[in-house]
Amino acid sequence: MPDRVAVAALLVCLPLSASAQDRRDEKDSGPVHVAAMLGVVSLPRPIDAEVLVRIVDLFAVGIGYSDFPAFIANPLLELAGAKGGSTDARLDQFNAFDLDLRVFLFRGRFFVGSSFGHQALKGAVTENTAFGPQTATVDLTTWYATPRVGWMWRFDPGFVIGFDLGIQLKLISDRTVTVPPGATADVRNRVDNLADLGATYPLPSLHLRLGWML
Secondary structure, rough: OOHHHHHHHHHHHHHHEEEEHHHHHHHHOOOOEEEEEEEEEEEOOOOOEEEEEEEOOOEEEEEEEEEEHHHHHHHHHHHOOOOOOOOEEEEEEEEEEEEEEEEOOOOOEEEEEEEEEEEEEEEEEEEEOOOEEEEEEEEEEEEEEEEEEEEEEEEEOOOOOOOOOOOEEEEEEEEEEEEOOOOHHHHHHHHHHHHHHHHHHOOOEEEEEEEEEE
């Protein structure tokens, strides 16, 4: 008799357990998930954050912001050819907002997509001459597209790791370069180099992000 009671109890519990598990699975695989992510490694701008909405495990739409702080800009200015020798340069602004679209081809981790964004760059190049400092400035806005491929992993209860790589390509730019009348050819070349950084050359895009998904 005790064995029959145990078997009966097991037969009752199994459907209840399965039903509870189905409800958990349905909740975990719901049609819409929202994630907030911060960049650990980011190019071309090292400070990076994104809010992402993933829909039916097939599509994702994100809104992101990225920035290049002025206090760490010296290596970038030297690499761009805006700073060197007796010529100093500063980066006043280099940030961007973008809309990110992704397609998860196999409803898994791998995705392809592109972001479309607006970037602003402001800076100045100064040369000390016998007639005093000569400063040229650049004010640049750029609309761009960044085709990319990547992977996004989700771990219970909601920890997310994202990695993607691509290339930022200019679509349209509005460029204003102001050079004082007494500036040398070197100042002109260097301020043009600074402007080219944001509007002429393709920029590498790479992100390693950590976040949380609901």
